[in-house]
Amino acid sequence: MNAPQIAVYPGSFDPLHNGHLDIIKRCCPLFDEVIVAVLGNQTKDALFSVAERVGIIRSEIDDLEACRVEGFSGLLVDFMDREGARIIVRGLRAVSDFEYEFQMALMNRRLNSRVETVFLVPKDEYIYLSSRLVKEVYFLGGDLEGLVGATALERLAKKGQEAEKVDPRGG
Numbered sequence: 001m002n003a004p005q006i007a008v009y010p011g012s013f014d015p016l017h018n019g020h021l022d023i024i025k026r027c028c029p030l031f032d033e034v035i036v037a038v039l040g041n042q043t044k045d046a047l048f049s050v051a052e053r054v055g056i057i058r059s060e061i062d063d064l065e066a067c068r069v070e071g072f073s074g075l076l077v078d079f080m081d082r083e084g085a086r087i088i089v090r091g092l093r094a095v096s097d098f099e100y101e102f103q104m105a106l107m108n109r110r111l112n113s114r115v116e117t118v119f120l121v122p123k124d125e126y127i128y129l130s131s132r133l134v135k136e137v138y139f140l141g142g143d144l145e146g147l148v149g150a151t152a153l154e155r156l157a158k159k160g161q162e163a164e165k166v167d168p169r170g171g
């Protein structure tokens with residue numbers, strides 16, 4: 001019997017948006033199991049902790065069979081070895097993503113030659129979407145209807161309230 005094909009969809013997910021969710025839903029039918037892997041390295045200024053990001057994702061993928069979410073730190077390929085996974089899934093939105101993705105795919109393959117990266121393209125209505133823009137638009141009062149899930153919106157609101165408590169002038 002062939003070993004189950006386990007794919008890892010890694011990212012910062014700070015927070016998960018509907019473009020990410022679209023990729024998760026697209027890759028689930030393609031593999032036996034999909035692990036959404038949330039980067040915990042402290043190299044980036046994240047708004048949400050790893051536990052918060054994992055919680056947001058968990059609430060959105062609740063109904064997806066054979067899909068789970070884990071935090072990881074260190075090298076992605078080491079996490080994959082521990083999970084018995086050989087496939088990395090990444091979303092490609094535009095040509096501007098390509099160079100960064102190309103570098104990562106080649107570096108990961110150099111680090112572990114058994115690892116392959118596959119790219120999926122999200123629904124066109126999410127092609128411009130990024131977690132950075134989600135945070136910016138939210139904190140400037142813009143409408144995110146249809147772009148992020150209910151849990152992410154609720155957690156963004158909580159962060160806004162926490163920030164107001166620290167500085168009531170919102171500065």
Ligand code: PNS
Binds near residue numbers: 075076
């Ligand atoms: O959503 P992002 O921030 O573009 O995701 C980047 C991520 C998490 C996939 C990448 O930074 C990563 O895999 N980091 C783990 C550290 C690692 O393995 N680095 C070497 C591979 S290039």
